[in-house]
Amino acid sequence: MSDTATPATPPGAGPKAIVLAHGTVAEALVAAVDLITGRGDRFSPLSNQDLGAAEIDALLRERVDALGARVIFTDLPAGSCNFAACRLLKDRPGLIVVTGVNLPALLQFATRDTASDADAVAAAVERGGSALRVLTGRPSAH
Amino acid sequence: MPIDLYRIDDRLIHGQVIVGWGQPMNLGFIVLVDDEVAGSEWERELYRMGVPPEMGLFFASVDEAVARLDEWRADPRHGMLLTGDVGTMRRLTERAPAIRDVNVGGIHHRPGRTERLRYVFLSPDEEQALKAMEARGVTITVRDVPSARALRLGELVGAARTA
Numbered sequence: 001m002s003d004t005a006t007p008a009t010p011p012g013a014g015p016k017a018i019v020l021a022h023g024t025v026a027e028a029l030v031a032a033v034d035l036i037t038g039r040g041d042r043f044s045p046l047s048n049q050d051l052g053a054a055e056i057d058a059l060l061r062e063r064v065d066a067l068g069a070r071v072i073f074t075d076l077p078a079g080s081c082n083f084a085a086c087r088l089l090k091d092r093p094g095l096i097v098v099t100g101v102n103l104p105a106l107l108q109f110a111t112r113d114t115a116s117d118a119d120a121v122a123a124a125v126e127r128g129g130s131a132l133r134v135l136t137g138r139p140s141a142h
Numbered sequence: 143m144p145i146d147l148y149r150i151d152d153r154l155i156h157g158q159v160i161v162g163w164g165q166p167m168n169l170g171f172i173v174l175v176d177d178e179v180a181g182s183e184w185e186r187e188l189y190r191m192g193v194p195p196e197m198g199l200f201f202a203s204v205d206e207a208v209a210r211l212d213e214w215r216a217d218p219r220h221g222m223l224l225t226g227d228v229g230t231m232r233r234l235t236e237r238a239p240a241i242r243d244v245n246v247g248g249i250h251h252r253p254g255r256t257e258r259l260r261y262v263f264l265s266p267d268e269e270q271a272l273k274a275m276e277a278r279g280v281t282i283t284v285r286d287v288p289s290a291r292a293l294r295l296g297e298l299v300g301a302a303r304t305a
Contacts, residue, residue, distance in 0.1 A: 022157060050260060052152040052250030053226070078192040080156035086188050 016117075017071035017109065018063055019101060020046040020056075020081040032103055039110040044069065048081050056084040070094060070117050071109075073101040096121050104131035145173070145214055145221040150231050151247040154179070154224055155189050158247065162287040163222065164197075170219025171198030175207040175234060176226050204230060208237045215240065228268040235280050244275060246284040246298075258298045261286050269299060 019026040026045035034040025044067055048056045063069070074082040077099045085097040098105070098121055105128025112120040146167055151159065154174060163169065172193070179185045180203045193199050198219065202210060207223070214221055225231040228249070235241045248261045255263035262284060264272070272295055276282050282295040 050250060052248070052252070053154060053156075054152075055250060055252075056153075076157045076161070078155060078157065078160040078194065080153040082192055083156070083188060086191065090184055 016042050016069065016120075017073060018044045018046060018060070018067070018069045019073045019106065020048065020060055020085060021073075021075035021101065022079065022081065023047060023049060025075055029101065029103055029106055033106050033110050036107060037110055042110045043073075043106065048079075048084075053080055053084070056080055057087055060084050061088060064088060064092070064095070071096045071098065071121060073106065073109075074099045075101055098125060100128070102128045102131065104128050145223050147222045147245055148231070148241050148243060149222060149224050149245045149247045150226075150228055150249065151224055152226050152249050154226050155193060158287055159222065159224065160193065160197075166288055167220050167222070169197065169222055171200065171214075171217060171221045173200045173202060173207065173214055173221065173223040175202050175204060175223060175230060177203045177230070179226075180206065204233050204237070207234055211238050211240065228264075228271045232271045232275055235275050235278070241280065243281045243283070245292075246272070246282060246295075247286055259284065259293075262298065 019030055021029070024047065026047055030040045030043045030045040033043065044063060046059060046063060051059065060072070064072070072085040072088070072095070074085050074097065076082060082097070082099045085099075089095055089097060096117060105124040108127035109120050109124035112123055115123065147163065149159070153159075154176065155172060159172070160169075174180075174189065179189070180201045186201050189201075190199060198217075200210075200214065214223070225234065231244055235244065246262060249255070249263055249268070250261065251257070251263045252265075254265045255268070256265075257263050272282050276295055283292040284295065284298050285292040
């Protein structure tokens with residue numbers, strides 16, 4: 001595909017989703033999305049580094065409200081990031097939380113500008129899940 | 143098999159617990175002792191949703207934990223008991239003398255606390271509560287993940303620095 005076939009990034013689109021993960025994972029994933037597609041600005045990365053549960057909750061709540069974000073990606077199902085995100089589901093109807101995030105999922109989400117949140121998330125989950133696969137080499141004849 | 147680990151961690155169930163400790167321990171069940179969580183159907187469902195389905199998960203107030211501790215200690219699976227704060231663990235150990243070892247796994251920054259380690263901040267009251275537990279014969283060690291060196295409480299308090 002040539003560069004000219006890539007849809008242009010709508011100006012001022014801003015973040016559509018928050019990526020909340022351990023350590024520097026979110027920042028690194030978003031940087032990789034930007035490197036590959038130039039659409040890192042679709043995401044706002046957050047880390048739980050050195051924060052207790054209440055502080056993670058507060059940080060995420062503040063960022064969701066500031067951005068009006070309707071989608072949150074987290075890394076571990078049983079992680080503090082995911083529990084914080086799911087806690088927001090209680091009083092934020094329409095919010096979508098996706099856990100187990102990986103780079104293929106974010107790339108797919110970032111390039112679905114015209115899709116609804118639910119459709120973009122569904123496509124991201126499909127792509128992210130199917131990207132995890134085992135590849136093995138053919139045994140050597142020698 | 144007794145409960146293998148009694149841990150204070152203000153994140154309660156999270157990655158270090160499920161993966162960092164859970165996998166090497168072959169963790170079969172978690173007892174989460176927290177009055178607020180035990181009283182909230184929403185919070186209980188939240189944690190159930192995130193924990194691997196094969197792992198047992200029990201919620202208890204301090205009173206319920208005291209009453210059921212022997213039952214959990216008789217469970218053939220490897221278990222971990224978690225509290226989210228020092229005060230809850232102190233109340234539990236005062237009423238359950240079978241608890242002889244407590245791991246401080248994570249108490250994060252909050253106003254009024256002083257940094258002791260990157261992942262341990264203590265208020266004067268929390269420090270006194272830990273010392274009181276130790277004075278009653280409970281061994282307090284500080285370690286976030288199994289691969290880290292376990293520090294004794296004395297080393298921790300001696301390592302105070304400005305937050």
